[in-house]
Amino acid sequence: MSIPITYYLVLSAVVFLTGLVGVLIRRNIIAILLSVELMLNATNINFVAFSEHLHDLGGQVFVFFALTVAAAEVAVGLAIIIALHRAKDTINVEQFNLLKW
């Protein structure tokens, strides 16, 4: 008795939407990065569910690559946050308007 793939898709969509809302409504830049992690995990759940459904290991390998990119993103993102905090003494994204026209 296996779970239909629809359930995994719904779970993934819920997590992805939560992450999207988090990116759009939070002002703390670290909370925004955490929401990005939520979205990455939602896609990973999708990949693994389809890998099981289609009996193709390519999905799991792609999760591996997504994990690599997530690690790189976190390293660079947190370094940028540290540099921003050093320059502006805040991590509120509404204070970062240097590039706004």
Next chain:
Amino acid sequence: MDHLFFGYFAGVIALTAVLVVAFRNPIYSALSLLIMFFHVAGLYVTLHAEFLAAVQIIVYAGAILVLYLFVVMLLNLKTDDRYHSQWRAAAFVGGPLLIEFFVLLAGSLSAPPAALPRADLETGDNTLAVGETLFSTYLFPFEVASLILLVAMIGAIVLAKREGPETPAA
């Protein structure tokens, strides 16, 4: 039994995902994200992806989350962060996505996809199978991934380095 496990994992994942966004304090957000990572790993185990479950715990819970907590504590954040004033744009993007989600849900529930015939791929060692796929079919992307990690490492060091003239023992 499968449904019981899936229900537990999915429920906890959805709940902690909402908590990550809802908590005011970034430390609580990071900790609930940690719980979510563990349950995603459990979900991977039920999906016969044992290697990925281990990697999820080691890399996400062990490395990425520790990095987040480290930075949160390094910056000594205040928790008086309020939601964004950009919520109109958020509603404009989120509303159609939510509608699309429900439309897709209604469509997929009315016509459940037919399960493919089971291949004998899942028998045996998952780590062995993933390794063989990774180092044969996906060898070039694997090398590109290592390059990405190298570039990210150098970029992080350059970005976080203190600027200005050389100061001994800053």
